[in-house]
Amino acid sequence: MTLAPTADELLACCASTAWAREVADRGPYPDLPALEAVASDVWWSLPAADWLEALAAHPRIGDRPPVGSQERAEQAAAATAPTDVLERIAVGNRAYEERFGMTYIVRAAGRTAEQLLVLLDARLRNHPDTELGVAAAQQWEITQLRLRKRYGTMGA
Numbered sequence: 295m296t297l298a299p300t301a302d303e304l305l306a307c308c309a310s311t312a313w314a315r316e317v318a319d320r321g322p323y324p325d326l327p328a329l330e331a332v333a334s335d336v337w338w339s340l341p342a343a344d345w346l347e348a349l350a351a352h353p354r355i356g357d358r359p360p361v362g363s364q365e366r367a368e369q370a371a372a373a374t375a376p377t378d379v380l381e382r383i384a385v386g387n388r389a390y391e392e393r394f395g396m397t398y399i400v401r402a403a404g405r406t407a408e409q410l411l412v413l414l415d416a417r418l419r420n421h422p423d424t425e426l427g428v429a430a431a432q433q434w435e436i437t438q439l440r441l442r443k444r445y446g447t448m449g450a
Contacts, residue, residue, distance in 0.1 A: 297329050297445050298322035304333075307440035308433065309351030312344045313337055326445050333441060337434050345430045348437075349399050355410055356383040375407030383407065386414040393418060394425050401435040 298321045304314035316336045323329040356375075375383075390398040400413055417425060 296322040296324055297326065299329070299445065303444070307444060308333075308337070308348050308437040310337075310340060310344045310348040312340060313348065326442065329445060330438060330441060333437065334434065337430075337437065342426060345426065345433065346396060348433050349396050349429055352397055352399050354384075354387045354397055355400060355402060355414070356380050356387065356407070379407045379411055383411050383414065386411065386418065389418055390414065394422055394429075396426075396429065399429045399432045399436070401432050401439070403436075403439055 299318055301311070301314040301318040304317050305311065308314065313333075313336055317329075317333050320332050320336075321329070323332065387398050390396075398414055398417070400410055400417075402410060405413075417428060420428060
């Protein structure tokens with residue numbers, strides 16, 4: 295069984311319309327590794343504007359995404375974090391947005407709120423050009439996890 299994701303399906307994995315359209319147009323794929331390889335190649339070939347489109351679709355770390363959303367599940371550690379950690383993340387989010395002009399994006403799945411805060415503090419010291427690359431890499435990690443969740447059992 296081949297994988298033939300549509301652009302609309304792929305937008306649930308990454309909110310870059312150019313990425314979703316290009317990955318869909320290059321399908322179908324014989325398996326998940328083939329889909330991931332093309333998805334990665336397309337992601338890293340996009341201009342910054344397309345990365346920023348995807349990054350803008352994310353809720354802030356520490357905010358309460360809608361119940362049942364994939365973001366809610368991915369940020370589950372923040373739901374039980376101590377209040378002081380959430381407050382420090384909120385302050386860091388604002389500082390990040392002021393410094394870089396975008397939402398702080400990090401692969402939250404598998405990380406504690408404290409780890410997310412440490413990463414945020416470290417990334418605030420990045421040069422803006424460096425930080426865009428770091429944010430794009432985090433978006434790719436998120437996208438890859440979502441692709442695996444959505445398509446990993448198909449064709450098996």
